[in-house]
Amino acid sequence: MAHATIRDVARRAQVSVASVSRALNGLDNVSEETRAKVAEAARELGYVPHAGARSLSLARTNAIGVVLPALHGEFFSEFVRGMDEVASARGYLLLLSNLNADTQGGTAVLRAMRGRVDGLLLMAPHVDDQELVDALPSGLPTLLINTRAPAAERAGIHLDNAAGARAVADHFLALGRRRIVHIAGPQGNIDAQERAEAFVERIAGEPDAMVEVMQGDFFEESGARAVETLLARGAEFDAIFAANDNMAIGALEALRRADLDVPGDVAVAGFDDIPLAAHIGITTVRVRIAELGQRAAERLLEMLGGAEGGGDELHEPELVIRGTTEG
Numbered sequence: 001m002a003h004a005t006i007r008d009v010a011r012r013a014q015v016s017v018a019s020v021s022r023a024l025n026g027l028d029n030v031s032e033e034t035r036a037k038v039a040e041a042a043r044e045l046g047y048v049p050h051a052g053a054r055s056l057s058l059a060r061t062n063a064i065g066v067v068l069p070a071l072h073g074e075f076f077s078e079f080v081r082g083m084d085e086v087a088s089a090r091g092y093l094l095l096l097s098n099l100n101a102d103t104q105g106g107t108a109v110l111r112a113m114r115g116r117v118d119g120l121l122l123m124a125p126h127v128d129d130q131e132l133v134d135a136l137p138s139g140l141p142t143l144l145i146n147t148r149a150p151a152a153e154r155a156g157i158h159l160d161n162a163a164g165a166r167a168v169a170d171h172f173l174a175l176g177r178r179r180i181v182h183i184a185g186p187q188g189n190i191d192a193q194e195r196a197e198a199f200v201e202r203i204a205g206e207p208d209a210m211v212e213v214m215q216g217d218f219f220e221e222s223g224a225r226a227v228e229t230l231l232a233r234g235a236e237f238d239a240i241f242a243a244n245d246n247m248a249i250g251a252l253e254a255l256r257r258a259d260l261d262v263p264g265d266v267a268v269a270g271f272d273d274i275p276l277a278a279h280i281g282i283t284t285v286r287v288r289i290a291e292l293g294q295r296a297a298e299r300l301l302e303m304l305g306g307a308e309g310g311g312d313e314l315h316e317p318e319l320v321i322r323g324t325t326e327g
Helices: 006-013 017-024 032-045 051-058 074-089 108-112 129-135 161-174 190-204 220-232 245-257 275-280 289-304
Strands: 063-068 093-098 119-123 142-145 155-159 179-184 210-215 239-242 267-269 284-286 312-315 318-320
Touching (some): 006 032, 017 032, 017 289, 119 289, 161 239, 161 267, 161 284, 161 318, 179 190, 179 220, 179 245, 190 210, 220 245, 239 245, 245 267, 245 275
Parallel strands (some): 063 093, 063 119, 119 142, 155 312, 179 239, 239 267
Antiparallel strands (some): 284 318
């Protein structure tokens, strides 16, 4: 007869696998009612935890590693805030580090996390998938956020960049804008690539519309430079979609310095909905950044509690229309 498993106990107690693991390991973040239900189910099924697995599960640091492309800017501060709300409520600390453009040396950060954290939250949209998979510490529960690595390899959350970009394109077209500029994010970044491809494809599908792509880097200055370059060569355009809000803010400032009316002469939209975008009224694609961080932390903590990773999860954005496209 097969031995009972932790999933059998969870099914009998009608709780999650993560709750069973926490209850059996004596952790504090379990209600007394749940603890009693788990104990009763384990007794009825004759469940005995594997000694080796139990030993490993208790060798905890109560820390979660968080590796991001950068640690500055409103997007990342909101993202970390969301993760920290969930982690701190469960008694975990966040250990933060960044994986910059120098990925050859930067992936050493991932290997250094082994033994220092119980699990890893990783956002690396700029890293090649095979390089990333090779650098991940084996045996360390990991949740990937907006990375190129295949969903089959690790648990992950992806933002539906294409849906957000198409929503902006449809909005511009509905407003009658036909000479459109896209200020793209850095080359090699999967978020930037997905946004650019979806936006250009949608605009190109409209017979009387045209789109020009200008290269940016997600920083405010590159948004301003793109507009200045367009104006210097006398380009005609009536709408700008920047691949993030920082570049949209830079573009907006450059347009106003040139005495162009927004949205009368040129409509402007961004992506992310950082707090400053709402403050100055920029039309943008709302990512719900803190919520994304919360969900990422929840998924990883479920994995640490014994639940399976659950594959890839798509995070849906929404278009928020403000004064830079409709006056």
